[in-house]
Amino acid sequence: MRLPLLPILFFSASFLPSNSLAQIKPASTAASAAEQYVNAHKSELTTGFDHLLAMPNVAADPAGLRANAQYLLAALQKRGASAQLLTLPGAPAVVYGEIRTPGATHTIVFYAHYDGQPVTPSEWTTLPFTPTLKTIDGQERIFARSAGDDKAAIFAQLSALDALRAAGIAPKANLRFVWEGEEEAGSPHLEQILMQHRDLVHGDIWLICDGPVDQSGQQTVVFGARGDTGLEITVYGPQHGLHSGHYGNWAPNPAMMLAQLLAGMEDSNGHALIPHFYDGIAPLSELEKQAIAEAPDNEAMLRKKFWLGRTDGNGAHLLNLLNLPSLNINGIASAQVGARATNVIPASAIADLDLRLVVGEDWRAQQQKVVDYIESQGYFVTDHEPTRAERTAHARVAWVVRNQNSYNAVRTPMDLPMAQEVIAAVKAARGKVVLLPTMGGSVPLGAMERAARTRTITVPIANFDDNQHTANENLRLQNLWNGIGTMAALETMP
Amino acid sequence: MRLPLLPILFFSASFLPSNSLAQIKPASTAASAAEQYVNAHKSELTTGFDHLLAMPNVAADPAGLRANAQYLLAALQKRGASAQLLTLPGAPAVVYGEIRTPGATHTIVFYAHYDGQPVTPSEWTTLPFTPTLKTIDGQERIFARSAGDDKAAIFAQLSALDALRAAGIAPKANLRFVWEGEEEAGSPHLEQILMQHRDLVHGDIWLICDGPVDQSGQQTVVFGARGDTGLEITVYGPQHGLHSGHYGNWAPNPAMMLAQLLAGMEDSNGHALIPHFYDGIAPLSELEKQAIAEAPDNEAMLRKKFWLGRTDGNGAHLLNLLNLPSLNINGIASAQVGARATNVIPASAIADLDLRLVVGEDWRAQQQKVVDYIESQGYFVTDHEPTRAERTAHARVAWVVRNQNSYNAVRTPMDLPMAQEVIAAVKAARGKVVLLPTMGGSVPLGAMERAARTRTITVPIANFDDNQHTANENLRLQNLWNGIGTMAALETMP
Numbered sequence: 003m004r005l006p007l008l009p010i011l012f013f014s015a016s017f018l019p020s021n022s023l024a025q026i027k028p029a030s031t032a033a034s035a036a037e038q039y040v041n042a043h044k045s046e047l048t049t050g051f052d053h054l055l056a057m058p059n060v061a062a063d064p065a066g067l068r069a070n071a072q073y074l075l076a077a078l079q080k081r082g083a084s085a086q087l088l089t090l091p092g093a094p095a096v097v098y099g100e101i102r103t104p105g106a107t108h109t110i111v112f113y114a115h116y117d118g119q120p121v122t123p124s125e126w127t128t129l130p131f132t133p134t135l136k137t138i139d140g141q142e143r144i145f146a147r148s149a150g151d152d153k154a155a156i157f158a159q160l161s162a163l164d165a166l167r168a169a170g171i172a173p174k175a176n177l178r179f180v181w182e183g184e185e186e187a188g189s190p191h192l193e194q195i196l197m198q199h200r201d202l203v204h205g206d207i208w209l210i211c212d213g214p215v216d217q218s219g220q221q222t223v224v225f226g227a228r229g230d231t232g233l234e235i236t237v238y239g240p241q242h243g244l245h246s247g248h249y250g251n252w253a254p255n256p257a258m259m260l261a262q263l264l265a266g267m268e269d270s271n272g273h274a275l276i277p278h279f280y281d282g283i284a285p286l287s288e289l290e291k292q293a294i295a296e297a298p299d300n301e302a303m304l305r306k307k308f309w310l311g312r313t314d315g316n317g318a319h320l321l322n323l324l325n326l327p328s329l330n331i332n333g334i335a336s337a338q339v340g341a342r343a344t345n346v347i348p349a350s351a352i353a354d355l356d357l358r359l360v361v362g363e364d365w366r367a368q369q370q371k372v373v374d375y376i377e378s379q380g381y382f383v384t385d386h387e388p389t390r391a392e393r394t395a396h397a398r399v400a401w402v403v404r405n406q407n408s409y410n411a412v413r414t415p416m417d418l419p420m421a422q423e424v425i426a427a428v429k430a431a432r433g434k435v436v437l438l439p440t441m442g443g444s445v446p447l448g449a450m451e452r453a454a455r456t457r458t459i460t461v462p463i464a465n466f467d468d469n470q471h472t473a474n475e476n477l478r479l480q481n482l483w484n485g486i487g488t489m490a491a492l493e494t495m496p
Numbered sequence: 497m498r499l500p501l502l503p504i505l506f507f508s509a510s511f512l513p514s515n516s517l518a519q520i521k522p523a524s525t526a527a528s529a530a531e532q533y534v535n536a537h538k539s540e541l542t543t544g545f546d547h548l549l550a551m552p553n554v555a556a557d558p559a560g561l562r563a564n565a566q567y568l569l570a571a572l573q574k575r576g577a578s579a580q581l582l583t584l585p586g587a588p589a590v591v592y593g594e595i596r597t598p599g600a601t602h603t604i605v606f607y608a609h610y611d612g613q614p615v616t617p618s619e620w621t622t623l624p625f626t627p628t629l630k631t632i633d634g635q636e637r638i639f640a641r642s643a644g645d646d647k648a649a650i651f652a653q654l655s656a657l658d659a660l661r662a663a664g665i666a667p668k669a670n671l672r673f674v675w676e677g678e679e680e681a682g683s684p685h686l687e688q689i690l691m692q693h694r695d696l697v698h699g700d701i702w703l704i705c706d707g708p709v710d711q712s713g714q715q716t717v718v719f720g721a722r723g724d725t726g727l728e729i730t731v732y733g734p735q736h737g738l739h740s741g742h743y744g745n746w747a748p749n750p751a752m753m754l755a756q757l758l759a760g761m762e763d764s765n766g767h768a769l770i771p772h773f774y775d776g777i778a779p780l781s782e783l784e785k786q787a788i789a790e791a792p793d794n795e796a797m798l799r800k801k802f803w804l805g806r807t808d809g810n811g812a813h814l815l816n817l818l819n820l821p822s823l824n825i826n827g828i829a830s831a832q833v834g835a836r837a838t839n840v841i842p843a844s845a846i847a848d849l850d851l852r853l854v855v856g857e858d859w860r861a862q863q864q865k866v867v868d869y870i871e872s873q874g875y876f877v878t879d880h881e882p883t884r885a886e887r888t889a890h891a892r893v894a895w896v897v898r899n900q901n902s903y904n905a906v907r908t909p910m911d912l913p914m915a916q917e918v919i920a921a922v923k924a925a926r927g928k929v930v931l932l933p934t935m936g937g938s939v940p941l942g943a944m945e946r947a948a949r950t951r952t953i954t955v956p957i958a959n960f961d962d963n964q965h966t967a968n969e970n971l972r973l974q975n976l977w978n979g980i981g982t983m984a985a986l987e988t989m990p
Binding site: 228230232234238239240241242244245246247248249250251252253254255257258260261262264265266267268270272305306307308309310311312313314315318320323324326328330331332333334335336337338339340343344345346347348351352353354356358390393394395396397398399441442443444471 | 722724726728732733734735736738739740741742743744745746747748749751752754755756758759760761762764766799800801802803804805806807808809814817818820822824825826827828829830831832833834837838839840841842845846847848850852884887888889890891892893935936937938965
């Protein structure tokens, strides 16, 4: 999609070295300056990134998280930010910093997180906290936990400040940095911390610097995220496993009951059949539809990469399907398979469901639609492990646990002035940009927006194949270099 | 059901103590003699049974199995049998013994097995090879591995010989004992061993002394067993687990595919929908139908015991349903549930199926019906783990592993003269007897019948709630005492 370039704006002079001529440079110049800086400092940048990645940052290691926070606090202070740790007992600190620009009319908040997913070192080919450079298919990549998710974003924001200072380019807006330490644990304290510092964290826009860019490798700007909720469903057969010969055909098999219950929730193309599942969806705007139409077509590449002989959705493209709610079976289990299988009628069968939501839907209502469907199939649904009396009194019993750690979808309209500013800055830095109304994944953006009285736009920099959340996480180095340019452009937004 | 009592037959005198008057005693007298013997020797019988149970007898302990075999060989020899071990390299020995009766016109073979299921001591409340007497609901039970399955049968056969000798009652037929040491491992060498000793193991009837009596507690005689086969089905989604947000609605979910595939195999009452599933079933004879009609109605008791709010089969009784083939899901698995669940589109989903067969069906054909059904649902079916090329070339791919350790059902007609003799002997010993055309479970009776050129009838003695195959296996002691009487009656059959 094409959007008009913004008129070139001038920035206030307060941040400038006295001999700088930078005030006449346009936003794209910030990216050029970043590129020059990167080319001149690749070795020390790589060393600096390695240093950050070498600091263990998993939830099970609070001391490690504290060391990360202290390091990042000092890094912000060294770059002239007024910085502090926003704390709450029992929670990793939020690292907060502000660079005030006298005369600025806007405040831009950069969100990222410094914690990483848990690691199982035995699954890694290199040690997760020993950053290791490898060249794969001609591309240099650094392997370490959080290389992509999400220390790359933090390091890019810091390095962009250095590049701008070296080039004598000052910000035009007030810049704020909110770096969370608990994202991979589901951000259980973030909203509370933000609410306690509403004025500090407020901004005209929050830039969520997390996640991967488009699978095509092109820089991406994403305007929302799907909401997320879930259910765990357990259905019951006999009180304990029974011999499948002596009782087969007579004792109901819960694995079959579960299969039949789940099978009715979707057609064979992944379209949900649960009544009202698609009700209330806010339609995409023309601008959003146009953005999707102009996004790269990665279908064939992804099908090949994932060994897929077909996709769900009757031929619809991934980007369109991500703008619909989804019902996903995360896992199913009943008794044993493989070498441990025995000829048994299992006692129970379990399915874990993930429900993604789009704007216009409420997670509690979406859960209820699934529960209503289960009841419509003849089940007595309980919110507790059913008792003997309940199981003998009802032909079919399902225990449903509703995930309370849930939230709705959020989508920032692309035509908001602040959204147009972000698009222009990123385009100026990176040229071609993929604009997506929503990402398929979920981030609790709504909580951020409420606490900081702002809107959110996501600007990721990692490669999509960065193995985030699994072993051998890595960042393609060129994504880091590009990311420094992108962040420099955003740090000089008006 | 009522069957005419057989005329009282006299037995040959060769086995008798010289001063015995036993030759005028009817078959029921053998059971009476056994009862008197049991009442006079309960303490030493219990000690003897404990001694046998204390000998570890699991497949992982070949030395333990050898010790059991040697002990039982000596036990047979001590009772005047001509005994030997029938061996094959790598297989536990079959303990074989014969008591010849001059002038006998029939040969009766008693089959049992001395090996037990594997044990996980941590799951037991007492040690599996430390026989422990407990009184539960007023019933004395001995807890130990193989107490019910199947050393009780062996000990009853030996003790019945002692009781008969003490009462001066001799067998009328030749008696043969075939005690296997590999039943719980699926009898992989039994047929071969029997084929190498066809003349030794031949008999007019094989009495399979294994399994539990009817749930009502009444003595049971069973004339067949269902056949058994199985399939393991794996269906595929993406090559590795994918983020359910970023790819949900687009990447096919193999857990949903499996659910839909399985769901179509049966209706909601457990009736198979796979084409031709019930083809070719040999109908029950009038005598067999009558037997089922006269068997105890345990439905309500079993539903209560197993916490069942309904049963499959549209209200048909268990005993009728056991005379139909069954399709049972032994287990299903895809990714994780519970605390380990993550929001993922799994890479694959697996189901393990157990197929029970009745007379008239062939296990290879029954497997093929399921495979044909899977193909009819649009699957490309492989007999190997599918390659990348196969997975990308086909919309739906299933890997099906067909269980080759399979066999067909066997059913001995109740109106055979030898069947009538067995019914009469057991009725004379125990009074009321439950006659069942088939058991729901499976035993490779066909292999025994072919090798020994005989027919089989099953006479179990264990209580149905003996926890066979799980922890805390136990035998209700009264079942052992009754079993000694039943075996005494069978050992004096004409």
